[in-house]
Amino acid sequence: MNLKKFDTTTKILIGVAIATLGAFVVYQIRNRKDGKKGAKNDFRKNLVDIAEDEHSTWNFGRLKEGATSMYNKLVGYWNGVGWSESRWSPTGTAWSAAFISYVMKKANAGTNFKYSASHSSYIRDAVKNRKENNSNPFKAYKLNEKKVEVGDLVCYTRQDGVDYDTTSSYKSHCDIVVSANKNEAQVIGGNVSHTVGKKSVKLNDGYVNDSNKDWFTIIKTT
Secondary structure (H helix, E strand, O other): OOOOOOOOHHHHHHHHHHHHHHHHHHHHHHHHHHHOOOOOOOHHHHHHHHHHHHHHHHHHEEEEOOOOOHHHHHHHHHOOOOHHHHHHHOOOOOHHHHHHHHHHHOOOOOOOOOOOOOHHHHHHHHHHHHOOOOOOOOEEEEOOOOOOOOOOEEEEEOOOOOOOOOOOOOOHHHHHHHEEOOOOEEEEEEEEEEEEEEEEEEEEEEEEOOOOOEEEEEEEOO
């Protein structure tokens, strides 16, 4: 376009239009990035970003726990819960709770989260926080009480006789919600098929409604 053909006012209007279009494009790019995740605050965004990065590092689930290249990753997860290398082996020790603890700590959960090699430890702590209605931001709810949001932890039991009110230690698993709509959530967890894996959880109007696992609680991270 030859701007010499236009008067000064027209040139100014064209310049404003171009600047406005550029700003709009930048906004859309940023909004698409954050909107896809739907996280409501910085902590949740950090949590989701870290979980997604870990998933990518494991080549989106293609690399497995026995791979030599992933050993240092496992060391980092276990260091987060204070376990030395003498206490675990890459293929012989379940590391899903250590993974969650690592991601939560890296996202700056601070002292509010109960880092542990057992999911039930931090689940029970979150249930306690909710029942006491204390100031701790990590609170666990029954599935029919809260809709799933990006940045939540959704958990299922891996043994019989466990529910929301169980106070003793039990076998369980939690995943981090990285995207969600009314019908489905995408979640990332550690030691899923021997890797950091992503899977879908069925929802009904935002509430967990998935019979594939014995889901029983949702931990809110705000």
